[in-house]
Amino acid sequence: MKKLKVAFLHLLPIAGDITHNQRLIEKAVQQAARQGVDWIITPELALSGLQFFQKIGTEWIEEQPGEWMTRFMKLVQSLNVNVFLGCPEKAAGGELFNSVFVVNREGRLIGSQRKVTSFIDDWSTSGTDLEPISVENVKVGVLICADAYTKQIADTFLAKGAEILVAPSAWGPGLYGPAGEWEQRSVDTGLCVFVCNRTGEDESVSFWEAESLVIKDGKHLFSHKSKQSAILSFEWDMGKNEPVSEDWDVEYLV
Numbered sequence: 001m002k003k004l005k006v007a008f009l010h011l012l013p014i015a016g017d018i019t020h021n022q023r024l025i026e027k028a029v030q031q032a033a034r035q036g037v038d039w040i041i042t043p044e045l046a047l048s049g050l051q052f053f054q055k056i057g058t059e060w061i062e063e064q065p066g067e068w069m070t071r072f073m074k075l076v077q078s079l080n081v082n083v084f085l086g087c088p089e090k091a092a093g094g095e096l097f098n099s100v101f102v103v104n105r106e107g108r109l110i111g112s113q114r115k116v117t118s119f120i121d122d123w124s125t126s127g128t129d130l131e132p133i134s135v136e137n138v139k140v141g142v143l144i145c146a147d148a149y150t151k152q153i154a155d156t157f158l159a160k161g162a163e164i165l166v167a168p169s170a171w172g173p174g175l176y177g178p179a180g181e182w183e184q185r186s187v188d189t190g191l192c193v194f195v196c197n198r199t200g201e202d203e204s205v206s207f208w209e210a211e212s213l214v215i216k217d218g219k220h221l222f223s224h225k226s227k228q229s230a231i232l233s234f235e236w237d238m239g240k241n242e243p244v245s246e247d248w249d250v251e252y253l254v
Contacts, residue, residue, distance in 0.1 A: 002136070003244060006039045007032040008232040010212045010224055011253075012200035015049030016056040022047065022068055024229065025085070026075060028253055032231045033079035035251070039135065040083045043198035044115075044145045044170040045098060047087040051202035053123045061088045061096055065109055069101070077107025082135050084142070084196075086168045088124070089114070095125040100142050100168050102133050110135070113142035116153055132162040138238060143185070143193075145169040154185040163238065167195045172210035183218040192216045192241060199226055214243065222248045229253040 009028045013021045025046055032040050044050065064087065065073060076083050082104050089099040089112070098115035111134075114127025130153060132139040141157025143165050148154065154165060165185060171178050186193045195213040212232055214222040221243055224232050231251045235244035 004236045005037045007037040008196040010230045012229045013049045015202040016052040041196040044086045044168045050170040061090045073107040076103045098124045115144040117146040130156045143167040148181045158189040165193045169197045172207040186215045187218040
């Protein structure tokens with residue numbers, strides 16, 4: 001199986017400032033692509049920030065791919081990368097979802113995952129479908145933040161052939177912060193977990209100490225937290241299920 005070069009975008013989005021966040025994502029994706037990466041992963045709700053609804057509500061959320069997503073897909077195609085993008089979504093029936101979309105090198109939307117454990121988000125409906133997304137012949141289970149809280153979702157992905165778990169998250173330490181869930185999911189499934197987290201703060205949640213992580217067998221192989229947006233890149237051997245890199249390269253957004 002192939003070796004992958006992966007970049008996590010450990011971003012500092014601003015809750016409710018959609019234009020700012022769009023530009024931040026575009027800039028980070030372009031900067032990461034210059035490193036020759038295969039996959040680029042954003043945090044949960046990178047487009048909106050976690051607590052956007054307290055500032056701007058939900059009327060702006062559209063069916064995807066919308067106007068900006070369509071332009072973004074063309075950008076992804078021009079950069080020859082695959083991108084996992086955290087973005088709110090409106091379904092044809094009007095329901096709202098906390099989703100992650102996967103855009104491939106051809107600029108096509110090849111899959112999406114809707115957050116299942118969404119009752120904590122106030123504004124969104126819980127997703128029900130759980131299917132790994134095949135990204136260049138690698139089957140990926142997408143665990144959106146609190147979807148890692150219990151074992152059922154990760155176990156379902158494993159049973160359906162997932163080879164790796166990607167966890168776009170907005171989950172910082174504190175009273176309800178992560179307490180070993182990602183680590184336990186890696187133990188339960190035997191799969192590596194790629195946790196792309198974020199930094200900054202929203203209305204009532206701080207992410208300054210939130211960590212992006214690469215986890216295998218319950219152990220942190222790589223970890224990062226920072227006060228500014230960063231690109232975290234590393235090489236991964238899918239055949240051996242282990243990193244090629246000794247640590248990830250950290251490049252701050254300029």
